[in-house]
Amino acid sequence: MAPTAQKVASSTTSALLRPELLAPAGDRDCIRAAIENGADAVYFGLDRGFNARARAKNFATEELPEIMRQLHSRGVKGYVTLNTLIFPSELAEVERHVIELAEAGVDAVLVQDLGLARLVKAICPDLAVHASTQMTLSSSECIDVAQELGIERVVLPRELALDEIRLIRAATTMQLEVFVHGALCVAYSGQCLTSESLGGRSANRGQCAQACRLPYDLLCDGKLVETGDQKYLLSPQDLAAYELIPELAELGVCSLKIEGRLKTPEYVANITRHYRQAIDEALAGRAVKFPPEEVEAMELSFSRGFSPGWLKGCDHKMLVPAISSDKRGVLLGTVEYVRNGRVAVQLAASIKRGDGIVFDCGRAEDDQQGGRVYEVYQRGRSLTEPVNIGVAELTFAHGAINFEEIQPGGEVWKTDDPELTNRLRKTFAAGVINRRVPVDFAVTAHEGQPLLIRATAEGRAPIEVASSQPLEAARQHVLDEAMLRTQLGRLGSTPFEIRNLQAEITGRPMVPLSVLGKLRHEVVKKLTATMEQVPERRIIRASALSELRATLPVDATPAENDAAPQLHVLCRSLAQLNAVLKCAANSVYVDFADIREYRAAVELAHEASAKIWLATPRIQKPGEAGIFRALSKHGADGVLARNLAGLRYFVQQGLPVVADFSLNCSNELTAQWLDQQGATRISPSYDLNREQLLELVAAVPTKWLECVIHQHMPMFHMEHCVFCAMLSPGTNKNNCGRPCDNHQVALRDRMGIDHPLTADVGCRNTLFNAVPQSAAEVVPALLAQGVRHFRVELLEMASRQEEQQILQTLELYRRLLRGEVTGREVWSKLSAANRVGVTRGTLEERRHPLAII
Structure with missing residues (x-):
């Protein structure tokens, strides 16, 4: 085990910034494990909800004062996660909750919701706000906009490389926090709508169903691709960046974050202990290099295989080997033979009596052979000490293993080490004091x-x-x-x-x-x-929310509410645009993978006397501002902005800007702030159901809103490129050969549904739900409340038949806006036309049955 080094301050004279070590805590044992193994701060959620780990145990709000006393008495800070989207009806409860946090002495709150950040600062200006990674602040330009909310620290997206972090550090004064260990989400945090799309379990509400960890089949141009044992196409290896701590410290990163609020106290103790050592080594000017047995110890607590994630740049094949999605621990070795109730293993790691192992029998991960080792033999002698070289024969309790399932050459994984677990527990047992102030x-x-x-x-x-x-x-x-x-x-x-x-x-x-x-x-x-001692803070205990709401402008005038409804149509190809313009669409959006086609799109739209809006990518990273400049040259009538940097840039250019769903507007405080930033209209978050959307409509001027009423949900939005990983010999966009330009790809889920996959101008992939969603039934209520801007989003058009479907879809929605058909008629008729069916999706209480989860 790594030596304990739990001092609050280092006596080193190193010029490196001493980064904070931030550990997760799902229960009180995890808090003790973090404290005694060297954490400088912990983050945790409370049972009030509003945190992105609803499945964690979380803490009772009544425990909070005692938890903060425990942490502060040991020189450790405590951050509370409020990193979910907030709905209008929840703002009053959240206001009361924030007051409790401020009074208890919480050091900071982690926030995803832009409106909630405003509310926290209005309630308690002295309470620090950290922007959760779910706010998707992926560039200094995005951070500059968010900084105006009073945010003190940004948790950067996991998808950034060290060189990109360096560019951000050079361009902003904001404190930067970086994940260094734990599970990687394949999708950008705050931009994953898979659980919501397929089963109404929103990741932005702490209910991620981990669809990324499931097996998928790959289809290329309609044909199934044989991928062998690579079935887990969206399941990344875990992040383990201990060797990169010196570089992160040199960059001036202020906090190094360990993922794992759903993990055990032993995991917290193990990983915190090792990163404490790594930071101390880095500050002493030494390279961080753990011996194999220490890496093995970390892997045993939890590992899907360790990788540097995106920190060293994109290597899509390394990031997602695709052969597993579950915790597998340490590769023990391979089976040599099975004989007389013993399994001989060529060792690649250490094994001893009592260790737990599992055999890869080439079957589903939940249907493998495994058990606890009863005895270890080498050269006919029973061993009592660990052995890590040569061939060892393993025996098991009678009936624990079906030896017929185990074949020579199969991999063997060590999943548990009771001795290690006991050592870790001793580090945070009652009465133990390792960390001292x-x-x-x-x-x-x-x-x-x-x-x-x-x-x-x-x-x-x-x-x-x-x-x-x-x-x-x-x-x-x-x-x-x-x-x-x-x-x-x-x-x-x-x-x-x-x-x-x-x-x-x-x-x-x-x-x-x-x-x-x-x-x-x-x-x-x-x-x-x-x-x-609880810090003295200015706390507005009763009126912060009401004062913010009082600044909202009154709704539209009767004349504005009497205006004819406007249908906007988003196209994803020139062929679609041509088809849409043929049916007299007068307002179109274009979202093309090749933005060089935007010029032709603008010309086509203007020839048809239609207004055209260009969509930005959802993500803007350092060095990508040139995409905005390219878009601004095409003479479009406006821009659909999908990130804060794009919103700021095009407003400053004097163009009308619609703030899209990806900015996650779910309440009136966020809507008002986006309006103040210059948004012409705002598309509400896809996390709102029917009632919540109508609450938002009632709370803001309806002229602010543009509601998407037909779309294929963009589920995963990923830095990871499946095209490169599976269809190219290359490892990244510089050497992949761009198979995305020449092939249509889909991922088939366990229900046999083929979900289309696309790549954008930044080579980021989006997996779209194959089943379109319609909000047709809520349209009459939206019209009655004064909403006048609606959007239909198309996905793809590969045939003349699909062109006719597009024309029928638009005609049905136009008739719906004129009151000539009902919402039920719209989605039922589209179901027959599309054959794959139309779900009512996120704007209906009864959700579409979960497709793959």
């Missing part, structure tokens, strides 16, 4: 005056204690600095330790040991009270 002492000892001790714990105000009597002249044992250090340093049963001591001694003073002991106890008591 350094204390600096300044002592004044003048003969004839009281002894004065001034003590300062790291990051806290100093405290003072003094003896009740003046110091007498010594007859024998004169007080000296060595005696002071010895006596004041007796802090073993406390969470403190002496670091520096300065002593000013005049005359020949004497101090009884009993007096020094009493003063030491007083010092500890006062230091503890100082550490646990």
Whole structure:
């Protein structure tokens, strides 16, 4: 195991910034594990909800004051996750919740929702707000916009490479936090709509169903591609960036984050312990290189295979080997033979009695052979110590293994090590104190005056204690600095330790040991009270939300509400655009993979006297602002902005801008802020159901809104490129040969549904739901409340027959807006026309049955 090194401050003279080590906590044992193994801060959620790990145990709100006292008494910060989207009806409850957090002394809240960030700052300007990675702030331009909300720190997307982080660091003053270990989401956080699309379980509401971890088949140009044992096409390996800690520290990253609020306390202890060592090594100027047994120890706590993620750039084949999606632990070796109730394994890692293993029998991960090792033999001798080389014969309890399922050459995985688990538990057992807070002492000892001790714990105000009597002249044992250090340093049963001591001694003073002991106890008591003290904060306890809502403008005038409804149509190819313009569409959006076609699209639209809006990519990373400049040259009538940087850029260019669904507007506070940023209209978040959408419509001027009423849900939006990983010998966009230009690809789920996959101008992939969704039944209610802008989004058109379907779709929605057909007629008729059916999706209480989860 890595040595314990749990000091709050390092005495190193390294010029590197000392980054915070931030650990996850799903329960009280995890908190103790994080503290005692070297975390500088922990993050956790509460049972009120509003956090992105609804499946975690989370903590009762009533526990919060005690949790914060526990953390602060040990010099550890506590951050609470409020990183879900907030619906209008929830704002009042969230307001009360934020007040509780501020009063309890929480050090910061992690927020995804733009409107919630506004609300937190209105309630308590002194409470730090950290932008969750789900806010998708992937460039300095995006961060600049969000910084105006009063955000102090940004948790960067996991998809950024070190060079991109360096560019961001050079262009912003914002504190940057980076994930360094744990599970990787294949989709951009905050941009994954898979669980919502397929089963109404929104990842933006903490209910991710992990569809990325399921097997998929690959289709290329309509034909099934044989992928062998590569079935888990969207399941990345886990992130393990311990060797990159020196580079991240050099970049000036302020916090290194471990993922894992659903993990065990042993996992928290194990991973925190190793990253504590890695940070200390980096600050001492040494390379971080763990020996194989330490890497094995980390893998045993949880691992789908370790990788540097995106930090070293895109290597799609490395990131997603696609052969597994579950925790497999450590590759123990391969089967040599099965004989007489023993399995011989050519070892690649260590094994001993009691370890748990599993055999890869070439079947589903939940249907493998495995068990706990009963005995280990080598050369006919039973071993009591671990062995890691050669061939070892393993035996198991009677009936635990079906040996007929195990074949020579199969992989064997070590999944559990009870001895390691026990060692880890001991690091955070009751009464254990590994982490200590350094204390600096300044002592004044003048003969004839009281002894004065001034003590300062790291990051806290100093405290003072003094003896009740003046110091007498010594007859024998004169007080000296060595005696002071010895006596004041007796802090073993406390969470403190002496670091520096300065002593000013005049005359020949004497101090009884009993007096020094009493003063030491007083010092500890006062230091503890100082550490646990709740900071004084300005808190608006009753009116912050009402004051923000009072600034919302009144709704549209009757004349505006009487305006004819406008149908906008989004096209994804020139062929679609031609088909749409033939049926007299007067407002079109284009979202093309090849933005060089935008010029032709603008010309076509203007020839047909239609207005045309160009869609930006959903993600803008460092060095990609040139895409915005290219879009601005084509003479379009407006822009559909899918990130904050695009919104800011095109507003400054004087173009009308629609803020798209990807900006996750789910309440009136977010809508107002986007309006203040210059958005012409706002497309509400796809996480809103029927009632929540109508609540938003009732809360804001309806002229702000443009509702998408027909679409194929963009489920996964990924930096990972399946085209490159599976259809190219290359590893990234520089050497892949761009198979996306020449092939149509789909992923087939376990229900046999083929979901189309596309690549955008940045080579980012989007997997679209094959089943279109219609909000037709809610349209009459939207019209009645004054909404006048609606959008239909098309996916693809490969045949003349599909052109006729497009024309029929648009005609049905036009008739719906005129009140000539009902919503049920629209989606039922489209179901017959499309043959694959139309679901009512996110805008209906009864969701479409879960397709693959």
